[in-house]
Amino acid sequence: MAQPHSNLSGRTATTRTAARSVERSLTAARRIVHISTVHQPFDQRIFYRECASAAAAGYETHLLAPLPVTELERQGVHLHSVGAPADQRLGLALKRRWQRLRRAAALARQLQADLYHLHDPELIPLGLWLKATTQARVVFDCHENNTAYIRQKRHLQPFLRRGLELGMAAMERLAARSFDAIVTADHGVADLYLRRFGARRVVTIHNFPHLDLFLQQPPPDDEAPFDLVYHGTIPRYHLEVTFAVAEALRRRGRRARWLFFGKCPEAAWAQTELERRGWQADIVLDPNLVPHDQVAARVRQAKIGFIPLPDLPKFQHNIPTKLFEFMALGMPTVLSDLPPSRPFVGDGRCAIMVPPDDSEAYAEAIIRLLDDPALRREMGAEGRVRVINEFNWQREAQYLLALYAELL
Numbered sequence: 001m002a003q004p005h006s007n008l009s010g011r012t013a014t015t016r017t018a019a020r021s022v023e024r025s026l027t028a029a030r031r032i033v034h035i036s037t038v039h040q041p042f043d044q045r046i047f048y049r050e051c052a053s054a055a056a057a058g059y060e061t062h063l064l065a066p067l068p069v070t071e072l073e074r075q076g077v078h079l080h081s082v083g084a085p086a087d088q089r090l091g092l093a094l095k096r097r098w099q100r101l102r103r104a105a106a107l108a109r110q111l112q113a114d115l116y117h118l119h120d121p122e123l124i125p126l127g128l129w130l131k132a133t134t135q136a137r138v139v140f141d142c143h144e145n146n147t148a149y150i151r152q153k154r155h156l157q158p159f160l161r162r163g164l165e166l167g168m169a170a171m172e173r174l175a176a177r178s179f180d181a182i183v184t185a186d187h188g189v190a191d192l193y194l195r196r197f198g199a200r201r202v203v204t205i206h207n208f209p210h211l212d213l214f215l216q217q218p219p220p221d222d223e224a225p226f227d228l229v230y231h232g233t234i235p236r237y238h239l240e241v242t243f244a245v246a247e248a249l250r251r252r253g254r255r256a257r258w259l260f261f262g263k264c265p266e267a268a269w270a271q272t273e274l275e276r277r278g279w280q281a282d283i284v285l286d287p288n289l290v291p292h293d294q295v296a297a298r299v300r301q302a303k304i305g306f307i308p309l310p311d312l313p314k315f316q317h318n319i320p321t322k323l324f325e326f327m328a329l330g331m332p333t334v335l336s337d338l339p340p341s342r343p344f345v346g347d348g349r350c351a352i353m354v355p356p357d358d359s360e361a362y363a364e365a366i367i368r369l370l371d372d373p374a375l376r377r378e379m380g381a382e383g384r385v386r387v388i389n390e391f392n393w394q395r396e397a398q399y400l401l402a403l404y405a406e407l408l
Helices: 015-028 044-056 094-111 121-133 146-151 158-178 187-195 236-251 267-277 292-299 321-328 359-370 373-389 393-407
Strands: 031-035 060-065 071-074 077-081 115-118 137-142 181-184 202-204 226-231 258-261 283-286 302-307 333-336 351-354
Touching (some): 031 044, 031 094, 044 060, 044 077, 094 121, 115 121, 121 137, 121 158, 137 158, 137 393, 146 158, 181 187, 181 393, 202 393, 226 292, 236 359, 267 283, 302 359, 321 333, 351 359, 359 373
Parallel strands (some): 031 060, 031 115, 115 137, 181 202, 226 258, 302 333
Antiparallel strands (some): 071 077
16 A cells, blocks of 8 residues: 655654653643634634644643624533624625634734734734744644635636735745744645745644544445435535536436535535536535534445545645545445645555546446445445544544644
8 A cells, every 4th residue: 555655744643652742741731722703613624623622631722713692612622702703705805804803813922822823814913923922833724725725726817816816925935934833734735834834833634534433434335325424524526527427427328325414615506506507316415514423424325425526726735535434434435636645545445546527437437346346345444443443533633732742
């Protein structure tokens, strides 16, 4: 199996070092404050992975995020509201953004943390202020390639898009050279911070699945009600690829049942398109939020995982988290052949990679798996073994705790 390249960012901590880190955190009782003014409070990476792991290790852990109530506590994490949840699109009013930043700044100073862990690029100025006015450590968690994400926003005028990209790069360069560490979710963004921004310290902590949430679910059986599933944020370009693949299948005399669930910014357009094509029975689109502990059971309602990432700049660096969730559930996956995923499944033993946007290749891979239940079980079992042995959050959490212990 092709292995991911070694972490250039200092992820050389041994299991023994990680164990010592946990022991130190238990005795130190240091205060860590995570901050996001954009993400929903129970974000899988921020709350369920990082905050919950820090709290379980003995850190006094706080999360500042948009909440409908002022404060609450869950899984040992103290949550504080920076404002009521609202539409998080780019069009969010600047006034509301500013109010959230001011509230986050006030709470951050009030809590007097030993370490601040920031999750949004717009919080970089707050982090610089905290770094200059307190003795606390500051960490910036870069969830994706932000400059590439801006570059693919074709609805913006070119001059505005270029200006935003340059501004974002300048902010991230400041963060890289000022903060105590940069945390990334994949090696592609880590390399960007090391090469382009000259970061002093970068640690990659992948969004691998919790074993206890996914391994308790048996692999899907041959009678699963859906053939393919996609979950998470559902952008329009994913649905456009899906419609093209469904048409390619129909040209071959095949129909598949698809399940999409998660946030869908253009759900109204999608439903209109399904009705126009007469595909309401073939493609089920559920835009409702599914609780974190129920995602695995919902996903295993299908036989095959589906990840139709287009060949856009953003996806040249980011690893699709759902790939490892499919693997943990013992499901084979059909996905785009892009650089970030190749080190994990490029050998073809637990997933089939196809050229991005090639609807015919997607259709051929889907038919191959649907017609061969034994192959599905074989590939699913291989993926499950890889998650158990390596690609899981229990392993990744040790690197996060090791970083905290070192900085504190």
